[in-house]
Amino acid sequence: xxxxxxxxxxxxxxxxxxxxxxxxxxxxxxxxxxxxxxxxxxxxxxxxxxxxxxxxxxxxxxxxxxxxxxxxxxxxxxxxxxxxxxxxxxxxxxxxxxxxxxxxxxxxxxxxxxxxxxxxxxxxxxxxxxxxxxxxxxxxxxxxxxxxxxxxxxxxxxxxxxxxxxxxxxxxxxxxxxxxxxxxxxxxxxxxxxxxxxxxxxxxxxxxxxxxxxxxxxxxxxxxxxxxxxxxxxxxxxxxxxxxxxxxxxxxxxxxxxxxxxxxxxxxxxxxxxxxxxxxxxxxxxxxxxxxxxxxxxxxxxxxxxxxxxxxxxxxxxxxxxxxxxx
Amino acid sequence: xxxxxxxxxxxxxxxxxxxxxxxxxxxxxxxxxxxxxxxxxxxxxxxxxxxxxxxxxxxxxxxxxxxxxxxxxxxxxxxxxxxxxxxxxxxxxxxxxxxxxxxxxxxxxxxxxxxxxxxxxxxxxxxxxxxxxxxxxxxxxxxxxxxxxxxxxxxxxxxxxxxxxxxxxxxxxxxxxxxxxxxxxxxxxxxxxxxxxxxxxxxxxxxxxxxxxxxxxxxxxxxxxxxxxxxxxxxxxxxxxxxxxxxxxxxxxxxxxxxxxxxxxxxxxxxxxxxxxxxxxxxxxxxxxxxxxxxxxxxxxxxxxxxxxxxxxxxxxxxxxxxx
Ligand SMILES: Nc1ncnc2c1ncn2[C@@H]1O[C@H](COP(=O)(O)OP(=O)(O)OP(=O)(O)O)[C@@H](O)[C@H]1O
Ligand SMILES: Nc1ncnc2c1ncn2[C@@H]1O[C@H](COP(=O)(O)OP(=O)(O)OP(=O)(O)O)[C@@H](O)[C@H]1O
Ligand SMILES: [Mg+2]
Ligand SMILES: [Mg+2]
Numbered sequence: 106x107x108x109x110x111x112x113x114x115x116x117x118x119x120x121x122x123x124x125x126x127x128x129x130x131x132x133x134x135x136x137x138x139x140x141x142x143x144x145x146x147x148x149x150x151x152x153x154x155x156x157x158x159x160x161x162x163x164x165x166x167x168x169x170x171x172x173x174x175x176x177x178x179x180x181x182x183x184x185x186x187x188x189x190x191x192x193x194x195x196x197x198x199x200x201x202x203x204x205x206x207x208x209x210x211x212x213x214x215x216x217x218x219x220x221x222x223x224x225x226x227x228x229x230x231x232x233x234x235x236x237x238x239x240x241x242x243x244x245x246x247x248x249x250x251x252x253x254x255x256x257x258x259x260x261x262x263x264x265x266x267x268x269x270x271x272x273x274x275x276x277x278x279x280x281x282x283x284x285x286x287x288x289x290x291x292x293x294x295x296x297x298x299x300x301x302x303x304x305x306x307x308x309x310x311x312x313x314x315x316x317x318x319x320x321x322x323x324x325x326x327x328x329x330x331x332x333x334x335x336x337x338x339x340x341x342x343x344x345x346x347x348x349x350x351x352x353x354x355x356x357x358x359x360x361x362x363x364x365x366x367x368x369x370x371x372x373x374x375x376x377x378x379x380x381x382x383x384x385x386x387x388x389x390x391x392x393x394x395x396x397x398x399x400x401x402x403x404x405x406x407x408x409x410x411x412x413x414x415x416x417x418x419x420x421x422x423x424x425x426x427x428x429x430x431x432x
Numbered sequence: 433x434x435x436x437x438x439x440x441x442x443x444x445x446x447x448x449x450x451x452x453x454x455x456x457x458x459x460x461x462x463x464x465x466x467x468x469x470x471x472x473x474x475x476x477x478x479x480x481x482x483x484x485x486x487x488x489x490x491x492x493x494x495x496x497x498x499x500x501x502x503x504x505x506x507x508x509x510x511x512x513x514x515x516x517x518x519x520x521x522x523x524x525x526x527x528x529x530x531x532x533x534x535x536x537x538x539x540x541x542x543x544x545x546x547x548x549x550x551x552x553x554x555x556x557x558x559x560x561x562x563x564x565x566x567x568x569x570x571x572x573x574x575x576x577x578x579x580x581x582x583x584x585x586x587x588x589x590x591x592x593x594x595x596x597x598x599x600x601x602x603x604x605x606x607x608x609x610x611x612x613x614x615x616x617x618x619x620x621x622x623x624x625x626x627x628x629x630x631x632x633x634x635x636x637x638x639x640x641x642x643x644x645x646x647x648x649x650x651x652x653x654x655x656x657x658x659x660x661x662x663x664x665x666x667x668x669x670x671x672x673x674x675x676x677x678x679x680x681x682x683x684x685x686x687x688x689x690x691x692x693x694x695x696x697x698x699x700x701x702x703x704x705x706x707x708x709x710x711x712x713x714x715x716x717x718x719x720x721x722x723x724x725x726x727x728x729x730x731x732x733x734x735x736x737x738x739x740x741x742x743x744x745x746x747x748x749x750x751x752x753x754x755x756x
Contacts, residue, residue, distance in 0.1 A: 128591070153594035153623045209540065253488070253712045257452075257462050265450070265465075268536070268617070269487025269650075294620050295536070297650045298694040300487045303707045324623045325651075330698045351700040368625040370653035372695045375677060378635075379657065381628035386593070 113140035113181075114318045115164070115203070115286050120178035122156075122163045124389060125171065131389035133159050133173065135342030141286065144316040148329045148350065150365070151339030152386055157322045158208050160339075161290045164320075165199050166192075182286070201231050204284035206292045208322070210271035213278075214263040220274045221259030224281060231282040246277040249307050251300050268295040273304065280311060290322045298327075305332055326369050330354070338362045341386050341397035348423035358425045360402045396428065404429055437476025440611055440644050441498070441531075446471045446507035448493050452716070463716040467493040469668035470507075475612065480638065480645040482659030482676065484652060484691065488715070489665045491648045495614045498646065499533055500524075529559045532605040534598070536617035541601055542589040548575075548600055549585040555607045574603040578633060595626030602633065609641065616648045631657055652695040656680050661748075664688045667713055667723040670742070674749035684751040686728045722754065730755060 118138050124131035134156045141147055149157050162168040163175050166187065180187040187198060199205070207213040215223060224243040228234050234242055240259070247255035250273040263271055272295045279287060287308075293301045305328065311317055321332055329336055329350060336353050338346040338361065346359040357363045364382045384401040387393045393400065399409040409428050417430040449464040468490040475481040483491050496502040498509065500516070509516040511530070514523050532555070535541045542551055552574055553567045563570075572582040578599040589597055598618065605613050615634070619627040631654060638645065649655050655662060655676070662679045664672040664687065672685040683689045693705045710727035713719050719726050725735040735754050742752040 151623065153621075153626050209537065211540070251712050254462075254714045254716060257716070267488040267492060273487075291621075295487065295617070295650070297484070297486050297691065298652065299690055299708050301650075302694050302704060306707055324620075324627070326624070327695065327697050331704055355700070365623070365625055368628045369697075370624075370628070370657055371697065372653040372656060372680070372692065376657055379628035379632055381632060382625040385596075 112184075113142050114183060115141040115320075116179075116181040117160075117164065118179040118181070120160065120163060120180065121176045122159050122168055122173050123176050124173050126390075128390050132342050132392055133389050134163060135392075136178070137339075137342075137344055138178075139337055139344065139347065141318045141320060143285070143318050144312060145335070146312070146319040146321055146333045148333035148336040149320060149322045149339060150324065150326075150329060150336060151345075152341070152361075152365075153324075154386065154389075155339040156342045156389075157339055158290050161205065161288045161320065161322060164288060165203060165205055166195055167199075167205065200227065200279075200282040200284070202284055203286040203288065204279040204282045206275055206279045206287070206289040208290040208294075210268070210275045210295070211263070213275045214271060216263055219260050219262055220266065221261075224259070224274065224277055227278045227281040242281070243277070246281060247274070250277055251303050269297070269300065272296065273300075276304065283315065285315070285317060287317055287319045289319060291324070292321075293323070293325070293328060301328065302331075308332070326354075326366070338365070341392070342389065343397070343426060345398070345426045346424070349421065352421060352423060358419070358423070358430065359398075359427050360404050360429075361398045364401075396426075437479050439474045440477045440479075440512065442472075442474045442510040443494075443498070444472050444508045444510070446494065446497055446509070447505045448490070448497060448502055449505045465715045466668045466718065467715065468497065468504075469715075469718070471665075471668070471670055472507075473663055473670065473673065475644050475646060476660075477611070478638070478642045478644060479661065480647055480659045482647045482649065482655040482662040483665055484649065484655055484662060485665030486667075487650075490668045490715075491665055492616055494665075495533070495616050495646060495648060498612075499531060499614055500528065525559065529555075529608045530611040531614065532608065532610040532612070533614040533616065534601045534605050534618045536620055542597060544589055546588075547585070548587050548589070548592075551589070551600060552585075552604045552607055555604060559608060570607065574606055577606065577637070578603045579629075593626075595622050595629060598622060598626075598630055599633070602630075602637070606637065606641075610643055612644045612646060614646045614648075617650065618647070619654060620649065620651060627654070634658060652680075652692065664691065667715055667718055669723060669752070671724065671753070672749075672751040673742075674746075678746070678749055682746075682749075684745060684749070684756065685724075685753050686730050686755070687724050688751075690729075722752075 120137045122134035124133050137160050164180050225239050228239055228242050244255040276292050333350050336350050337344045340361050346362050357366055367380050387397055395410045395412050396414050399405040414426050414428045416424055416426045418424050446468055448468040449466050451464050452462040497504050511527050549571050552571050556563055571585055575582050580599055619630050647658055659676045662676050663670045666687050672688045683692055690708050708727045713726050721736045721738055722740050725731045740752045740754045742750045744750050745756050
């Protein structure tokens with residue numbers, strides 16, 4: 106409360122999370138910055154392994170340890186740096202102020218408790234409800250997310266749910282905390298398109314009502330189109346382009362974004378062979394000297410291979426990390 | 433234009449009912465979940481058979497029945513010339529080696545403590561131990577076939593990216609030269625570019641070896657690209673089945689139509705199609721009549737009382753709907 110209504114609720118500055126393994130140090134999250142305002146959805150898309158999940162986990166300091174460590178940057182929630190909090194203080198932010206939907210529902214759910222118990226726990230903790238009201242709230246949440254027989258299925262264990270039902274249960278737990286920021290790491294990958302559409306409507310409704318800010322990680326551009334106001338594109342640990350959703354779709358600037366969008370197959374067309382970007386991204390343990398995309402980029406020039414490109418601000422609040430845009 | 437394919441595997445009237453768990457103490461015991469409720473299909477040799485449908489409609493359960501990870505409550509599975517239920521030990525071993533699987537999650541489907549060499553060789557060690565000596569050569573070969581380098585055989589799964597791990601899973605599935613590979617959401621965890629690489633790879637492998645695929649995927653573009661024929665499931669049953677192009681260009685069942693409409697990429701400012709409203713029916717107590725009637729925008733009188741039987745409405749195109 107009390108902060109300027111337009112100020113970001115979450116601001117991430119130059120976040121760096123490195124991997125520490127027998128193979129050496131890997132710069133998995135390598136200077137990520139973005140701001141998230143109330144009521145806004147920022148999409149985070151990009152290469153598999155580019156550091157999206159590790160970024161999400163780092164925001165709540167839940168990154169795997171000792172495999173990884175946050176080595177720099179700031180995560181400002183309403184202006185306070187979460188990276189400077191004690192573990193005890195940090196616990197008061199998780200779930201209640203910032204909720205996280207993990208990419209893998211099986212690691213998010215405890216196999217020895219019923220799904221109902223796990224949703225009850227979240228509601229009890231964050232909304233203080235008890236007894237029959239608890240069951241009502243939980244069943245209503247499951248109903249909203251289109252789980253059949255919600256009352257009955259609260260008694261099921263996670264393994265008795267289908268893949269998509271588990272994913273929705275994890276969503277229900279996160280939303281039960283009534284957070285002001287939701288970090289959703291591929292929350293709808295296991296859902297068919299009609300259930301997904303319903304899920305996104307529920308999210309939007311809660312967002313309108315509570316001015317929820319959402320960081321939405323996905324590989325699905327149809328979901329980005331429906332859900333996101335702005336999009337950040339990640340490649341090899343860095344955000345390489347940020348723009349309003351439609352500007353990004355209609356006029357992508359970074360060569361990686363251009364190539365990524367070209368790879369999207371269209372249900373409305375019959376295709377013989379899909380376009381895919383040639384080659385592989387550099388290993389996190391052997392970062393490229395210059396731009397990480399240079400080796401695969403059709404426009405790469407000499408300096409692209411030698412020097413990392415700066416983040417170039419462009420018109421309309423967009424930005425791109427590419428030498429082509431440096432005059 | 434489509435040449436008839438010799439049937440490889442046939443599922444007839446398959447059912448899988450899961451007995452309800454203990455449930456919550458204050459609730460009355462409930463009826464079993466009818467995860468798969470009278471499903472029949474044929475997968476031809478060299479064919480990709482796609483299954484799409486709502487989350488929870490029974491796709492993975494159908495796959496698990498074919499993989500013998502679950503026992504059917506009723507119904508039969510025929511493979512080539514024998515019935516699985518009464519197969520001899522030898523036939524069953526042949527079946528297990530002939531049917532392999534690749535699952536959605538490249539992060540958890542590979543044993544993190546095994547080197548890739550061992551992961552890929554495992555099916556051979558288990559099923560054809562006499563071939564032990566050939567393993568190094570076979571593994572190198574398989575790695576090349578899926579676009580990985582032979583030198584990667586000594587790596588652990590966590591040293592690979594998501595796309596590379598999925599290639600390892602495919603290499604393992606290929607190890608016994610199976611006749612059917614069950615692909616349950618094989619690419620949904622991958623970014624679109626790596627997804628395209630893997631889909632192209634699957635096509636190449638099929639062209640080269642001629643095996644069949646059972647493909648389960650929520651992404652309809654993936655299914656349209658890879659599948660020859662597609663079945664649409666709703667609440668434990670197949671409601672429509674046709675050649676892929678026919679299904680995507682002339683969907684007949686209102687559920688299929690809703691599914692395809694919801695999958696379109698929106699243009700700027702375009703309103704998404706309305707979300708299917710109405711009650712989500714219970715798989716423990718399916719509605720009388722058509723199972724889709726509670727949400728169907730076109731439902732009329734008899735849809736609510738009489739279950740529509742699947743009928744062939746165009747050559748090779750079957751749908752279960754009273755509209756036709
Ligand atoms: N526990 C871990 N131990 C070692 N390396 C890890 C661990 N977790 C992640 N990594 C590595 O960190 C990098 C970033 O992984 P991350 O999961 O954030 O990618 P991502 O962008 O979420 O990918 P995807 O789209 O496939 O989910 C990858 O190279 C990955 O292999
Ligand atoms: N072991 C089990 N015990 C009890 N019920 C189960 C079990 N496995 C699946 N079910 C139930 O059977 C139904 C079908 O599940 P299945 O996993 O086949 O769905 P699916 O079509 O693969 O869905 P998704 O697209 O979400 O993966 C669901 O209602 C599910 O909860
Ligand atoms: Mg991830
Ligand atoms: Mg499934």
